[in-house]
Amino acid sequence: MLLFVLKRLGVMLLTALCLTFVVFWLTNLEPNLEKLAKEQANARMTDEQVESWLEGHGYRRPLLLRYGEWVGGVVQGDLGTSSVFRKPVAEIVGERLGYTGWLMFWVMVVMVPSALLIGVLAGMREGSRTDRTLSTFSIASTATPEYVSGVILVVLFASSRGGLSPIFLERGTLLKGVATSATDSITFENFALPVATMALYGMGYIARMTRASMAEVMTAQYIRTARLKGVSFPSIVIRHALRNALIAPFTVIMLQFPWLLTGVVIVETLFNYKGFGWTLVQAASNNDIELLLSCSIVAVLVVLVTQLISDVGYVWLNPRIRVR
Amino acid sequence: MTDTDDTPILEIDKLSISFFTQGGEIPAVMDFSCTVRPGEALGLVGESGCGKSTVALGVMQDLGRNGRITGGSIRFRGRDLTSLNAAELRRIRGNEIAMIYQEPMASLNPAMKIGRQLMEVPMIHQGASAAEARALALEVVEAVRLPDPERMLRAYPHQLSGGQQQRIVIAMALMSKPSLLILDEPTTALDVTVEAGIVELVKDLGARFGTSMLFISHNLGLVLETCDRLCVMYSGEAVERGSIADVFDRMRHPYTQGLFRSIPLPGADKNARPLVAIPGNFPLPHERPPGCNFGPRCDYFQAGRCDAAPVPMADVPGDDRHETRCLRHDEIDWLAGPVASADTEPVTPGDVVLSVRELRKYYEVAGSAFGTGEARVVKANESVTLEAREAETLAIVGESGCGKSTLAKLLLGLETATAGSITLAGEEIQDIAVEARDRGTVSSIQMVFQNPFDTLNPSHSVGAQIMRVLELFGVGNSTAERRERMLELLDMVKLPRAFASRMPRQLSGGQKQRIGIARAFAGTPKVVVADEPVSALDVSVQAAVTELLTEIQRRNRTTMLFISHDLSIVRYLADRVMVMYLGHVVEIGTTDEVFSPPYHPYTEALLSAVPIADTSVVKKHVVLEGDIPSAMNPPPGCPFQTRCPRKAEVPGDRCETEVPPLRDLGHGHGVKCHLSREVLDGMEPVIRIA
């Protein structure tokens, strides 16, 4: 087991190196550097001035050397300085990740239990009316991208002219369409919409996986054994079927994390919530090299750590392949 | 038994069960009645598809979404089960009626420890505390004779062998001391020697707890060993019911008679007393004939009478509760022998065609799933030596994992040998894989496979597939010639020529196996390897296919290697027998030599384990402990030493340390055992006809 984890960590390191190198190379392409110089110093610089600025700030040294220096810095815990925010990258990434962490946390809290519940309820009696209703709902929710469902939700709950707000309230809206204030304190009002937007999209997918897996488990021989032992239907579902049925969706849930990162970019921009996704957009549009590099590392970490968790969890749930 | 309360435990009366599918109603069980009294074991026998399991599930009221009881009643201790609500049913299931079915691995929850699965039963039904339930579980696991009960309770199902899993399933059924136990083919997935242990266990437990049993099986021998009464089913109906003695020795239904004539009993002999197959095929539920279901296959059929109206059950006068569903049961001369096909002369074997010397096959297998651990070696065949002559049938017998199939693969060139030699008609072929073999070699050694379903290409007509084989073997110069030969082959396997244009899915199992035989014999092979050729077929079809195979073999003077785990059929058709265990040949000799003492201790146990459907047979009782060791991790010394009941008769620790040599006891009868000549000579026959 340990060896397996170590191998995975090695792969992770290698991937991080490759990816950051690509990002490094892209951000150091000539037009990007020029843009950076003009932004940092003076927008109306001549070509010579740009050249000497770049020379002066060390951007003209060999690419590999500079990449090496950056890696060296990272190893010592120095992620560099953001050219947009003019603050240490570590500080920004830490702070923004914290905000995004809260968003993710609430998305997971809402999404996972409701998706599993929907999947289990739909799958335990395949073909029943409950199944058909819930399945239609989950298909609809996965088929709607965040920027569509987000807008619909905003119109429904956060518009003072249309949607539901005028029906219930004299003035103002039921929920807030902007989540900027949530970085200070999270309230239901300012956070419900971004969370719901993200959760809806992921939920349908997990629910359908759970349903398929649950339906299959419910036809297994050992479920019949349990039924013929006199186990009641709720206990059959909870004690005999659930664990076996969760093996497949568990992997999917874990693989949802990386997907959440892209969702985060859209939703944070849409609701102007200044988390990691929003920062990434800022960094990319301003060619903030060192911030972008750190963001890439974070992305790789998230993808690979969740994969590791999903593998380990799969093994744990499924005793048949448990490593001795 | 002084039972004052003689309400039957189970009383099924005129039960009809149908499944409703898109294609319409399928009546799976019709007008089925039977009774199980307290402490009684009732056997339910019939071919696959006749409705045995449907009856069992009907009793459990677990017919699934599309199954429904359409008539009749099922009374359990006087209460009609069909009228119970869900809660009442739950109180009965697993508490008063328990059920065990075929696949032990599939019936246990893979993600739940054995202990929890067992403890659940008393916790649901008796409201026992976890500690009480655990104590009871320990007790019951001990009762089903599993080693180290504590460890068993902590194990997951996949950590146990098939035999151990089935014992756990039985333990689970016994946790609440049910008054009725339904066993649906409980041993079909197990090896014979393991099966024997389970059967003994079930009988003991039945006697100890006074449990009534409904024992479902397609194996008449097994029913004879376990049951008091018997009910024979055919195509959804009970056709004969009675005590074991009545039904076995004074059967009053032509189908029962046909069944007994088509299974190889000790007296049968391929030359003097050949098997008599039941003609035709089993009717599908929606194609049943009018009147008697068995009519189209019955020798005593009378038009206008047997096909006029549904046949009711009738009492056989003089016997105890013996009934039959035959209109002519009192007219038929039941003592008359079968209209025997003419006796055939025994064939005299010719020269040696195939000779195998010191053949070994080792497989390297990777360690664990995650690629850690060093590769291990599976010794699938250890030093196999044999000779087979022209027109001779050599049977290879053994249980799963003994290396039978590996040997077949080596002969066919599907694998190449690790060491040793295979000589076919003077040519060494052990190192030539099948792709590298020339046409002559490929067509001169052919195989009939166990599963006729897997070996035919579903998208080509049967005729085209045979012609393709002929082309590969270089038979015939033109398509017309090959077509002619293909039609001859169809004649040879007794299929109508019109079948040439049929697709495989339009054939029954027996018909597919005939096509398999036709393909194997297409290039007039010298040697045919038949790997369990009939074990996937229904009992009544098995005899016909076996007969066909031996007849073609006899006519072509082909050498046949007949691989089987079924000793009855081996005794019936083999000239010589080779017994294998864990990759070793433990005994080899003529059929008579192997089936009579002196035996190798494993052969002795195997013979005792095989159920024989003959009330006059008395068997010596040898039941082996434990399971077959894994070929990945064979014991040191004699391969059989972990289970051998005669190990104590060998002085010292030779059995544990030294692999015994294959000793020749005379005339080429070899036995791989350390037992002394005196002990061997003192052995008694296992099977005696009283």
Ligand SMILES: Nc1ncnc2c1ncn2[C@@H]1O[C@H](COP(=O)(O)OP(=O)(O)OP(=O)(O)O)[C@@H](O)[C@H]1O
């Ligand atoms: N390709 C393979 N790789 C690894 N091990 C194998 C392979 N084929 C067979 N074995 C092992 O070799 C041993 C003998 O196998 P074989 O298939 O010959 O048994 P068998 O007697 O035919 O069993 P059964 O009656 O169940 O078919 C078994 O332990 C099996 O697991």
Ligand code: SF4
């Ligand atoms: S009723 Fe007629 S067809 Fe049916 S088994 Fe009896 S004799 Fe045969």
Ligand code: SF4
């Ligand atoms: S050698 Fe020993 S262990 Fe092996 S079969 Fe003979 S008596 Fe049994």
Ligand SMILES: [Mg+2]
């Ligand atoms: Mg095999």
